[in-house]
Amino acid sequence: MGHKTQINAEDGKQDLVITREFDLPLELLFKAYVEPEIVEQWMGTTVLKLENKKHGSYQFETSDAQGHVVFRANGVIHDFSPNQNITRTFEMENTPFGVQLEFLDFEKLTDHTSKLNMHTIYESVALRDQVLQLPFAQGINMAHNRLEDIVSQLK
Amino acid sequence: MNLRRDVFQAIADPTRRAILLLVASQSMTAGAIASHFDTARPTVSKHLQILTECELLEHEQHGRAIYYHTNAKQMKEVADFIEPFRKLWDDRFNKLETIMNAYKTRK
Numbered sequence: 229m230g231h232k233t234q235i236n237a238e239d240g241k242q243d244l245v246i247t248r249e250f251d252l253p254l255e256l257l258f259k260a261y262v263e264p265e266i267v268e269q270w271m272g273t274t275v276l277k278l279e280n281k282k283h284g285s286y287q288f289e290t291s292d293a294q295g296h297v298v299f300r301a302n303g304v305i306h307d308f309s310p311n312q313n314i315t316r317t318f319e320m321e322n323t324p325f326g327v328q329l330e331f332l333d334f335e336k337l338t339d340h341t342s343k344l345n346m347h348t349i350y351e352s353v354a355l356r357d358q359v360l361q362l363p364f365a366q367g368i369n370m371a372h373n374r375l376e377d378i379v380s381q382l383k
Numbered sequence: 384m385n386l387r388r389d390v391f392q393a394i395a396d397p398t399r400r401a402i403l404l405l406v407a408s409q410s411m412t413a414g415a416i417a418s419h420f421d422t423a424r425p426t427v428s429k430h431l432q433i434l435t436e437c438e439l440l441e442h443e444q445h446g447r448a449i450y451y452h453t454n455a456k457q458m459k460e461v462a463d464f465i466e467p468f469r470k471l472w473d474d475r476f477n478k479l480e481t482i483m484n485a486y487k488t489r490k
Binding site: 231235248251256257260269292298323358359360361 | 458468487
């Protein structure tokens with residue numbers, strides 16, 4: 229039995245693929261990507277803007293307990309088909325990582341399960357490898373703590 | 384006393400992660416690094432010391448200035464390349480699943 233979430237990043241390539249199977253109907257999985265208040269909960273960030281349409285754009289921001297912005301990201305949505313796919317760019321502001329292109333494919337497996345395939349392309353091999361090596365650089369721990377609070381409140 | 388510190392403890396701090404991110408692409412002096420933070424200069428120096436002790440940062444003397452940069456080799460070892468990245472997404476997706484299951488039952 230492998231991991232529920234799998235990463236495929238071949239050596240010397242500038243892209244990677246993240247796949248994940250969910251115990252959720254396709255519609256609920258897709259909803260988690262388009263409803264700002266739900267995105268905020270699982271991404272652990274504030275959604276400043278999220279226009280779910282072709283040529284729409286989005287912006288996320290995370291602040292620490294003192295109110296300092298520790299993470300800000302934005303992107304443009306190039307393609308948007310409900311319950312099927314989202315094509316968008318993603319850029320973490322004030323970082324050397326550049327813009328990445330993301331192809332998100334949502335797939336129904338059964339009435340109660342679904343699958344996400346996320347193909348991300350970076351500007352270069354070096355940038356992809358840097359992003360892979362710095363998962364902690366995105367202020368994730370803090371976001372996680374906040375998420376755990378939210379989830380425990382839901383129960 | 385100069386104990387070798389736990390690298391994971393070192394990267395658990397948001398300011399230290401921000402410092403690593405800053406110097407990932409270019410070498411910088413302590414002063415230049417400190418100018419990016421509101422925290423007091425001695426606090427930043429302490430962070431630099433901790434990161435240097437666990438070998439995530441290296442420094443080089445150029446004239447009177449000391450430039451800091453990330454030690455790619457150590458970063459790679461610490462990160463075990465892909466597992467923390469996978470774990471990060473796995474955690475996120477686990478939250479998504481929990482939240483949406485709660486959402487479903489509320490409806």
